[in-house]
């Protein structure tokens with residue numbers, strides 16, 4: 135089977151529906167690993183959230199099931215690959231491209247936040263490019279319904295908001311921080327707070343100091359500065375105008391927000407998809423050995439799945 139991606143708890147395969155011959159992405163999570171890493175609750179959230187999602191820039195659940203060893207989420211197959219691969223291939227994106235992608239991320243986060251969902255894992259690996267060049271957020275493994283604040287430490291070092299690192303209670307605004315990191319990384323080719331050791335990354339993040347490449351436009355610099363605010367009461371997205379502050383910002387002046395939602399804007403890059411199950415935009419991974427068991431493992435823990 136063709137592996138599309140791997141993560142901490144599972145593997146994502148390209149799967150073909152036998153009756154319809156349609157292709158899907160199949161995320162397989164090993165129950166044993168979920169239990170070992172204390173992610174039972176997160177796996178339930180992920181399933182529930184995927185089942186409820188209905189937005190043009192997010193994947194959603196087509197089918198789900200479980201067997202003796204694994205949990206399975208069947209999602210639409212998004213053939214253009216990760217934004218991560220495209221970004222590494224190009225080095226960095228033109229600001230026009232960053233803008234096109236960031237605008238969709240803003241609409242996706244606006245949607246999730248309206249549902250009281252915090253996403254918590256925004257990064258180029260979790261943003262897929264669809265055949266029309268538009269994006270789809272995938273990986274709702276850390277997504278959670280929150281009313282008020284939460285405390286769990288999760289996410290990816292470079293993209294963590296300072297309030298998460300400082301173990302303060304935090305809210306939806308951590309997603310806006312990671313949008314700031316994403317905007318920087320897309321246009322620079324590297325993230326603003328970077329080191330080989332995570333502890334050094336955290337020190338840099340909580341210091342709030344970073345250097346902007348000289349090629350960034352004034353508008354982009356201004357926008358990133360307004361987002362990467364340590365003080366959450368000053369952070370863009372969390373001010374009294376909410377998401378409107380992004381939509382009205384100079385950097386996004388040529389974004390037609392309604393047009394974007396209905397696919398009327400031209401995408402900066404269109405993947406060349408040759409056949410329905412074309413995986414050429416995904417990295418090559420070694421086949422994973424699929425485990426079997428004669429008895430149902432962790433039956434109780436996942437009884438309600």
Ligand SMILES: Nc1ncnc2c1ncn2[C@@H]1O[C@H](COP(=O)(O)OP(=O)(O)O)[C@@H](O)[C@H]1O
Pocket residue numbers: 138139140141142143144146159161193209210211212213215216259260262272273274275
């Ligand atoms: N719907 C999808 N279509 C195509 N590839 C996908 C899809 N969902 C996930 N992938 C690939 O699998 C990788 C891992 O999936 P993800 O849900 O992010 O798992 P993890 O929680 O392990 O990071 C993604 O980064 C992406 O490359």
Ligand SMILES: [Mg+2]
Pocket residue numbers: 141259260273
């Ligand atoms: Mg992921």
